[in-house]
Amino acid sequence: MEETLQKMDAFFNPCSVAVVGATKKVDKAGHVIFKNFATNKERGVFKGELYPVNPNETSILGFKCYKSITEIPGEIELIVVIVPASIVPSIMEEAAAKKVKTAIIISSGFREVGNKEIEDQVVAIAKKGGIRVLGPNCLGVYYHKTGIDTLFLPETKVLTTGEEVVATPRPLPGGIAMITQSGAFGVAALDYLTGRQMGVSKFVSFGNKCDVSESDIIHYLLYDKETKVILMYIEDIKAGREFLKIAKKVTAKKPVVVIKSGRSSAGARAAASHTGAIAGSDKIYDAAFEQCGVIRARDMEEFFDIAKALAMQPPAMDKNIGILTDAGGPGVMTVDECEALGLTVERFSEETLRKFQELKDQNIILKIAATSNPVDLTGSVTDDMFVMAADLMFQDPKVNGIILLGLHHMPGLREVYIDGIKKIAENYTKPIVMCDIGETEMALYTRSRFDRLGVPSFTSPEDAARAMKALVAYGAYLQKEGHAEQYMDTFKKTSTPKS
Amino acid sequence: MEETLQKMDAFFNPCSVAVVGATKKVDKAGHVIFKNFATNKERGVFKGELYPVNPNETSILGFKCYKSITEIPGEIELIVVIVPASIVPSIMEEAAAKKVKTAIIISSGFREVGNKEIEDQVVAIAKKGGIRVLGPNCLGVYYHKTGIDTLFLPETKVLTTGEEVVATPRPLPGGIAMITQSGAFGVAALDYLTGRQMGVSKFVSFGNKCDVSESDIIHYLLYDKETKVILMYIEDIKAGREFLKIAKKVTAKKPVVVIKSGRSSAGARAAASHTGAIAGSDKIYDAAFEQCGVIRARDMEEFFDIAKALAMQPPAMDKNIGILTDAGGPGVMTVDECEALGLTVERFSEETLRKFQELKDQNIILKIAATSNPVDLTGSVTDDMFVMAADLMFQDPKVNGIILLGLHHMPGLREVYIDGIKKIAENYTKPIVMCDIGETEMALYTRSRFDRLGVPSFTSPEDAARAMKALVAYGAYLQKEGHAEQYMDTFKKTSTPKS
Numbered sequence: 001m002e003e004t005l006q007k008m009d010a011f012f013n014p015c016s017v018a019v020v021g022a023t024k025k026v027d028k029a030g031h032v033i034f035k036n037f038a039t040n041k042e043r044g045v046f047k048g049e050l051y052p053v054n055p056n057e058t059s060i061l062g063f064k065c066y067k068s069i070t071e072i073p074g075e076i077e078l079i080v081v082i083v084p085a086s087i088v089p090s091i092m093e094e095a096a097a098k099k100v101k102t103a104i105i106i107s108s109g110f111r112e113v114g115n116k117e118i119e120d121q122v123v124a125i126a127k128k129g130g131i132r133v134l135g136p137n138c139l140g141v142y143y144h145k146t147g148i149d150t151l152f153l154p155e156t157k158v159l160t161t162g163e164e165v166v167a168t169p170r171p172l173p174g175g176i177a178m179i180t181q182s183g184a185f186g187v188a189a190l191d192y193l194t195g196r197q198m199g200v201s202k203f204v205s206f207g208n209k210c211d212v213s214e215s216d217i218i219h220y221l222l223y224d225k226e227t228k229v230i231l232m233y234i235e236d237i238k239a240g241r242e243f244l245k246i247a248k249k250v251t252a253k254k255p256v257v258v259i260k261s262g263r264s265s266a267g268a269r270a271a272a273s274h275t276g277a278i279a280g281s282d283k284i285y286d287a288a289f290e291q292c293g294v295i296r297a298r299d300m301e302e303f304f305d306i307a308k309a310l311a312m313q314p315p316a317m318d319k320n321i322g323i324l325t326d327a328g329g330p331g332v333m334t335v336d337e338c339e340a341l342g343l344t345v346e347r348f349s350e351e352t353l354r355k356f357q358e359l360k361d362q363n364i365i366l367k368i369a370a371t372s373n374p375v376d377l378t379g380s381v382t383d384d385m386f387v388m389a390a391d392l393m394f395q396d397p398k399v400n401g402i403i404l405l406g407l408h409h410m411p412g413l414r415e416v417y418i419d420g421i422k423k424i425a426e427n428y429t430k431p432i433v434m435c436d437i438g439e440t441e442m443a444l445y446t447r448s449r450f451d452r453l454g455v456p457s458f459t460s461p462e463d464a465a466r467a468m469k470a471l472v473a474y475g476a477y478l479q480k481e482g483h484a485e486q487y488m489d490t491f492k493k494t495s496t497p498k499s
Numbered sequence: 500m501e502e503t504l505q506k507m508d509a510f511f512n513p514c515s516v517a518v519v520g521a522t523k524k525v526d527k528a529g530h531v532i533f534k535n536f537a538t539n540k541e542r543g544v545f546k547g548e549l550y551p552v553n554p555n556e557t558s559i560l561g562f563k564c565y566k567s568i569t570e571i572p573g574e575i576e577l578i579v580v581i582v583p584a585s586i587v588p589s590i591m592e593e594a595a596a597k598k599v600k601t602a603i604i605i606s607s608g609f610r611e612v613g614n615k616e617i618e619d620q621v622v623a624i625a626k627k628g629g630i631r632v633l634g635p636n637c638l639g640v641y642y643h644k645t646g647i648d649t650l651f652l653p654e655t656k657v658l659t660t661g662e663e664v665v666a667t668p669r670p671l672p673g674g675i676a677m678i679t680q681s682g683a684f685g686v687a688a689l690d691y692l693t694g695r696q697m698g699v700s701k702f703v704s705f706g707n708k709c710d711v712s713e714s715d716i717i718h719y720l721l722y723d724k725e726t727k728v729i730l731m732y733i734e735d736i737k738a739g740r741e742f743l744k745i746a747k748k749v750t751a752k753k754p755v756v757v758i759k760s761g762r763s764s765a766g767a768r769a770a771a772s773h774t775g776a777i778a779g780s781d782k783i784y785d786a787a788f789e790q791c792g793v794i795r796a797r798d799m800e801e802f803f804d805i806a807k808a809l810a811m812q813p814p815a816m817d818k819n820i821g822i823l824t825d826a827g828g829p830g831v832m833t834v835d836e837c838e839a840l841g842l843t844v845e846r847f848s849e850e851t852l853r854k855f856q857e858l859k860d861q862n863i864i865l866k867i868a869a870t871s872n873p874v875d876l877t878g879s880v881t882d883d884m885f886v887m888a889a890d891l892m893f894q895d896p897k898v899n900g901i902i903l904l905g906l907h908h909m910p911g912l913r914e915v916y917i918d919g920i921k922k923i924a925e926n927y928t929k930p931i932v933m934c935d936i937g938e939t940e941m942a943l944y945t946r947s948r949f950d951r952l953g954v955p956s957f958t959s960p961e962d963a964a965r966a967m968k969a970l971v972a973y974g975a976y977l978q979k980e981g982h983a984e985q986y987m988d989t990f991k992k993t994s995t996p997k998s
Binding site for chain 2: 027113152153154157159160165166167168169180181182183184185187188189191192194195196233235259261262263264265266267270271299300301326327328329330331332333335336337338339340344345346368370374376379407408409410411414415416437438439440441442443444445459460461462463
């Protein structure tokens, strides 16, 4: 591994951590963060050395407290800094003296409020001392496996009724890396991903990115075996050329999905006062993302939907989509959205049409069913019909991916077809996504079961179409750049859905 | 009430119902529908007379069975017909002889599969006999209050595990009327609305609409006190001029939100084979909807989101929106979406800016908080700050509506502000919508509590912005047509959120 990547690794796998600004005061970020580490160490998740640093304490949560970093006997790989901005430069001087590898500066009060000078000072000291700095003005890192957890927002809250409820949950392990310039959006994303049972490999909130930038992080994640898809929220990119170069390297192997906010002029103004971002022309961002294969989501829901599709399914190798439904109206909605997104829903090949006709002749599917694409098996659908039809569609060389609308309301449909669809899909390298509409038991069950089997489920026809569109766009990019074959090989080896 | 409306009323409030094609066979639609009525009668919900009609039975579920409609001793207001298409004309002859007012023809096998002649026959007989016909090829009516329930899809299903789960639920009573050309989309909508706790006033699936059209139904709903917002799924409109005239009358008093599918050429082809719809140019539909004040949703999620906003909040009287947040990133995303939708997020009036400065001077809100619009109270937000800031924003004459981003993750925020916001909002006639991001306990609690108080909550910044856009669009339409004042008067009188 290159030296720069090795150093980045100390953010996620440090042998020793000092929490500078650790405190006993229960409502302080310095307490919450130290306690996260202490608890994770106790549980055997965090296996490194842990040192609280605070000149006013002798011990915190049973750990011997040090007056300064330099007093700590052993080596320190990572420091987490939660002290007022004005003191941070002196802390960094000590860290440099101690040969610390990495620093997460949680504190705010830097460039984002006009204190450019202190931030510049921190950067200069870090550079001289060879320390990589994440932040300032950030939430830092969450990595389930090594117990790195610098999130200081309360995991639960107690309502006025006396009930304790989950407020900022930690997600399950999984293939999605979430990196973000906005801490608030970051924890909101963790909350969303947790609730939707989408697993996270690494979480990084990088705030003002005075040193470590989105480019550094995605470069590190390129080599991270646990990460299959990278989700990125940004308000600006400072070193554009570097980003293009690195992103291009990353997207050859892993999809990168971005929300770039500050699109509008008022939005750019708001972003400037938020993270000091200079948003720049939105069209330039569009062009840059396209050039380096980064997929831009147009809104939050699409952001997560695309991530789910790319994490579970292979990309589509062309843009003609087969639609399979038991519900006419939602079928039409799906066709509409596909065409609006530049996908096509063409008539099947003659052979496929013939095979469907045979099924009709044998009374296996209804004579009145539409079977030229979309396939509408009507309210008379059964589990078997769905599976058979999907198989015929997968076989059609003109079909590059399938959108399945499995509306569970139809009387003849049970949940049996779900496993059947999964089994059929395994025989092909084409993507499949599904939609069931509804927010009560059977809809929730159906979607959750499909998700668990690695067939991404969506709550509306349009969401399913948008997810498929991302699979088509990423497939087109990989082919254009000549990476498709290698990507598919890796994808097949690493896709292991739970059952 | 006009005679035509009075007749329409027999679909929802019939004194007597005959179910033609009622049967003892448990998996038949004729059984499910008759049982719905029988159960509702037993429970005292359906208060009318109930007659099963089937020449091969003497009694069904304890009710005396009649060989034909004409044999029934009393008057019949509504017949529900579930017999093969070929027999339907003779049933209609009998119904005409019996002076039946209305018929719901559930059966399919008419125009949608090429049997135009039978459908024409049915229409001719109905016209001569003065019978209004809903359908054929439809799911008919669900009306909680009188127990009319012709939905034949299974309410629950038993999974292979032996567990019984809700499959096609019946929604709570509420202000949303759902009318639909696609039965499958209709039940999916009921499933969605039930799960999201959005109440329904009337549900009508009208299928082939051989007689009763969307125009007839919205005309009836115009006078329906329980309906506040009309949701409509259509694939075509046959009598365009009539629709324009009636819709214009309706939208002066009640918002109408539409999904018109078959937008694309492939979508239109799919719609044609689904309900025999002739989709026509999509641009003409766009223009027509705009002219008559019908709000067109661009996808399913927006469809329901708009309905929720319009059911709970007054329209906005201009397009400048105030944004109040505790999360910078999501704030920027909201501004972006507002501008993309043609809304503005302008700097507050000088007076408002001054008042915010006073709060800063008094250390009531943070000095670094952005307060010129958007207002970003930052992670240091407290319940009180949110309520005070919302009040100042409501007072600004330049602010026509507020989008509140109440991300619950911030340490100082509890759920106390929710009631505070509601209380403040009651003093103004401007709309407010809110967003909290997350899918675990506190996010679900926050959104649900706002909903119960009549402040519509959304799961993403963009969804909240789109809902506000609908409130702005409807407000603009009402003002252009001179209906705004009267609408607001009625709105104030009828809005009674639960607490």
